[in-house]
Amino acid sequence: xxxxxxxxxxxxxxxxxxxxxxxxxxxxxxxxxxxxxxxxxxxxxxxxxxxxxxxxxxxxxxxxxxxxxxxxxxxxxxxxxxxxxxxxxxxxxxxxxxxxxxxxxxxxxxxxxxxxxxxxxxxxxxxxxxxxxxxxxxxxxxxxxxxxxxxxxxxxxxxxxxxxxxxxxxxxxxxxxxxxxxxxxxxxxxxxxxxxxxxxxxxxxxxxxxxxxxxxxxxxxxxxxxxxxxxxxxxxxxxxxxxxxxxxxxxxxxxxxxxxxxxxxxxxxxxxxxxxxxxxxxxxxxxxxxxxx
Numbered sequence: 001x002x003x004x005x006x007x008x009x010x011x012x013x014x015x016x017x018x019x020x021x022x023x024x025x026x027x028x029x030x031x032x033x034x035x036x037x038x039x040x041x042x043x044x045x046x047x048x049x050x051x052x053x054x055x056x057x058x059x060x061x062x063x064x065x066x067x068x069x070x071x072x073x074x075x076x077x078x079x080x081x082x083x084x085x086x087x088x089x090x091x092x093x094x095x096x097x098x099x100x101x102x103x104x105x106x107x108x109x110x111x112x113x114x115x116x117x118x119x120x121x122x123x124x125x126x127x128x129x130x131x132x133x134x135x136x137x138x139x140x141x142x143x144x145x146x147x148x149x150x151x152x153x154x155x156x157x158x159x160x161x162x163x164x165x166x167x168x169x170x171x172x173x174x175x176x177x178x179x180x181x182x183x184x185x186x187x188x189x190x191x192x193x194x195x196x197x198x199x200x201x202x203x204x205x206x207x208x209x210x211x212x213x214x215x216x217x218x219x220x221x222x223x224x225x226x227x228x229x230x231x232x233x234x235x236x237x238x239x240x241x242x243x244x245x246x247x248x249x250x251x252x253x254x255x256x257x258x259x260x261x262x263x264x265x266x267x268x269x270x271x272x273x274x275x276x277x278x279x280x281x282x283x284x285x286x287x288x289x290x291x292x293x
Contacts, residue, residue, distance in 0.1 A: 003195070004028065004050040004092075006035055006083060007057030011154035012097065015188040016054060026050065030057060035079030038086075045086040052195045055083050055096045058127070062101070065123035066241040076126035077133065084137040094138050095195060100147035100179060102128040105245025110210075113145075113202040113254045121242040131202075142199045144191065147206050147248055148216075151184030152275050157213070161220045162276065165228035171221075175214035175232035179248040180206035183268035190260055197258050204250035207265040219266065223273045 001023040007013040008027025017027045026048045033044040035057050045053065058076050059065060065072035080096060087094045101124030102117045117128040134141050150156035164171055182205070190205050211219070218230040235244065255262070 001052065001195070002026075002048065002050040003052045003054065004045065004048045005054045005056060006033065006041075006044075007055065007097075010056060011149060011151050011156060012184045012187060013056045014153040015151060015185045016056065016191060019185070019188045020192055035082055036074050038082040041079075041082045041086045042089070045083075045090055045092065049090050050092050052093045052095065053083060053087050054191060054195075055080060055094065058097065060123070062121060062123045062244075063241040065126065066121060069122045069126075072122050072126045073129075076123070077130045080130035081133045081137065084134045084141065087141075088138055093140070093142070093195070093198070094134065095142040095144055095191060095199070096130070096134055098131055098143050098145045099124065099127050100145060100245060100248035100250055102131065102145065103245060103248055105177075105247050107247055110249045110251035111204070112251045113204055120245070123242060140200045142194060143202045144194070145202065145204050145250060146182050146187055147250055148179045148181040149184055149187070150181060150272065152272065153184065157181075157216065158220045158269070158272060159276070161217045162224055162226070165221045165224070165226040165230075168228055170229040170231055171217060172231050172233040172237065173214045173217040174235050174238055175212045176234050177244050177246055177248075178210055178212050179245070180208075180210050180250055181216055181265040181268065182206040183263075183265075183272055185271070186262050186268055190255070190262055193260055194258060199258060201254075203254045203258070204252065205255050205260075205262065206250050206252070207262050207268045208252065209264045209266065210249045211265065216265075216269075219269055220273070223269060224277075 004026045009029040033040045103111050104118035119125045119128045131143050150158050214232040
């Protein structure tokens with residue numbers, strides 16, 4: 001199988017390139033092909049003519065999207081359409097990475113793939129509109145929604161917490177937002193398996209289980225053996241430009257349909273911490289304001 005990955009140098013793209021064995025993989029960074037430029041995308045796809053394209057490139061700064069909507073829609077919506085149209089031209093399958101932010105967070109039970117989109121942020125709107133347009137261009141595309149992505153190849157919530165906990169006696173972390181942490185290495189393996197099973201339609205893929213950001217942070221600090229105290233707080237203490245979903249747990253039902261079960265987030269965190277300690281991690285972020293997928 002021939003595979004082209006847009007966003008190959010990002011938090012998800014790097015583990016995808018590392019994990020994808022037995023196939024011919026071309027990894028493209030934004031310097032190789034800016035997805036906002038339809039001609040650059042067309043040339044890249046026509047040159048590689050892959051069986052599968054993985055679109056992991058996106059503008060994922062949630063607050064940055066809120067203050068710069070033009071860039072958000074140019075990358076996340078128009079860029080996605082450019083890739084879909086290029087894929088259609090050469091007959092490639094497409095797997096698009098989307099997000100829990102396409103939902104409003106008002107449910108109290110896990111979101112299913114057919115729940116209505118109701119984004120409340122520019123980031124969420126740009127990804128929701130991209131989903132719709134991609135499926136118009138490529139009805140057999142695979143839309144993979146994930147959430148609370150973390151890993152050792154870039155900025156993420158656990159790295160932020162570890163850096164803060166190493167220098168502070170106490171941390172305040174929001175306890176009124178619940179979701180599913182997802183380890184990039186596990187998601188990469190799941191994406192590979194979905195492609196090999198010719199997945200189509202919308203799929204939700206996260207590590208199993210859910211927690212609040214406070215619970216996640218407390219587990220991170222405890223797992224790292226740090227002494228900082230993690231205290232629960234509320235979202236109104238961390239006022240941000242973009243609204244965060246209060247509840248964005250994604251149902252595993254669609255993934256189970258492909259006979260795939262991802263590990264628990266606790267197991268994933270343990271492996272992340274082992275690798276983080278061995279190899280180091282990315283840049284620090286902001287407490288209570290994690291990077292998105």
